[in-house]
Amino acid sequence: MDKYHQLIKFIRNAYSTPEAFIPLHEPRFSGNEKAYVADAIDSTFVSSVGEYVNRFEQMMCDITGAKYAIATVNGTSALHVALQLAGVEKGDEVITQALSFIATANAINYTGARPVFLDVDRHTMGLSPVTLELWLKKNVELKEVKAGSSQSNTQSQPFNKITGRRIAAIVPMHTFGHPVELDDIIEIANRYNIPVVEDAAESLGSYYKNEHTGTRGILGAFSFNGNKTVTCGGGGAIVTNDEKLARIAKHITTTAKVPHPYEYTHDMVGYNYRMPNLNAALACAQLENLKDFVINKRNWANKLEQFCQNHELDFIKEPGNTKSNYWLNAICLKNRDERDKVLKLLNKEGVMCRPIWTLLYKMPMYADCFRDEQTNAQWLEDRIVNIPSSVI
Known part of the structure; x- marks a missing residue:
């Protein structure tokens, strides 16, 4: 089993969902x-x-x-x-x-x-x-x-x-x-x-x-x-x-x-x-x-980070001097081809994932806006995939 099938299994086990569809981020209504x-x-x-x-x-x-x-x-x-x-x-x-x-x-x-x-x-x-x-x-x-x-x-x-x-x-x-x-x-x-x-x-x-x-x-x-x-x-x-x-x-x-x-x-x-x-x-x-949601999401992010370390995947961590809510967890892949293969595989297996946004200057209504070279933005667009991030 390659690392992406292991990732699917890891996510399904975490959400106690062996077969059903797992959304990217769904709300939790557990209070008043x-x-x-x-x-x-x-x-x-x-x-x-x-x-x-x-x-x-x-x-x-x-x-x-x-x-x-x-x-x-x-x-x-x-x-x-x-x-x-x-x-x-x-x-x-x-x-x-x-x-x-x-x-x-x-x-x-x-x-x-x-x-x-x-x-x-x-x-x-x-x-x-x-x-x-x-x-x-x-x-x-x-x-x-x-x-x-x-x-x-x-x-x-x-x-x-x-x-x-x-x-x-x-x-x-x-x-x-x-x-x-x-x-x-x-x-x-x-x-x-x-x-x-x-x-x-x-x-x-x-x-x-x-x-x-x-x-x-x-x-x-x-x-x-x-x-x-x-x-x-x-x-x-x-x-x-x-x-x-x-x-x-x-x-x-x-x-x-x-x-x-x-x-x-x-x-x-x-x-x-x-x-x-x-x-x-x-x-x-x-x-x-909110406080409990963020604790839960940060715990899930920590588990994903450890999984990624063990399987040679690049997990996006919070920057220094910050405490992130980890709204959407993300992994960074080698190139656009690998990104597209992972998107196709996970979604086919019922584990929802998505790419990062298409850069805004590529939209027709903003194509004529002033911009710089966008080196890092393009690099990230080619590689970032969001994976399920709901409160568990």
Whole structure:
């Protein structure tokens, strides 16, 4: 039996599933989910107003350490609003990574800005600070731009020397829950006066130097999609330590409605992005189990790592100075041919696995975006396979 058939057997034994299909990542409902959802239904507050929405936001603050959390309908809407609050405008550019889920680029596009795709590090699979600094030195210049109503009040802002567009934000994404090198990215960003918005969609329960992901940038965005560590079917959250940004975030995600007992007045262009109470009820019950879920997933990752060491497979481990939630476990294969053979074998045998995402600049709507050579991103695209990662 070759090592990949042994891997199949190992996974089936771990999940006590000798024959049936094993999904990549399915939710676990083992706590108060049914009770809280039933309570929300009984309250009749099933839309965007209700006790569980407020409770969810407080729980997110408690878990992440952020001062403020704003519940949204999904992670993409959370990132969209976070970028808008960071000051991203139509015609700007936003630096991010091509090795990411499509939502990262889509959220940038929703603001009217265009993504700039820079390479990743192999050990984090996230935005490389070395690449970031080299690209900024080569392609960006700081210009004094009028700020506010006073002609004498100016601020230094970064512009792409080639396109002439303002660089309005940097969006690192914590791939599969593994934190990027945040210290270096933020230090570089500060030198160029560029705000950092963390795409923490996959990293609830992950820490960089004992600080929760999503809290080091000026804003962070999380996802609670059906395949995430904690889910409420859909759902997202914005976190920040800035009171003003938090207040505006809550306002514009609730259609920018001015509070009034019965009149409908709106003072900004807002969005119907508020998480419904019904989803929040499910999310609150899931968040109660987050700590146990992460412990379970890390234990499973440790077992997979040991198996891989014994069978000459390259398991993707958490980077140094981090604690990953190991949302999706991954192995790195020798080349694209081997990757494709493993994908075909495991899926044929009923053990779901998938490749990493197709690089975003290869999508037709982003093919004309500015990018670098993507050496590491392409190397990873050719080799990474995700394997079952559900809580056991």
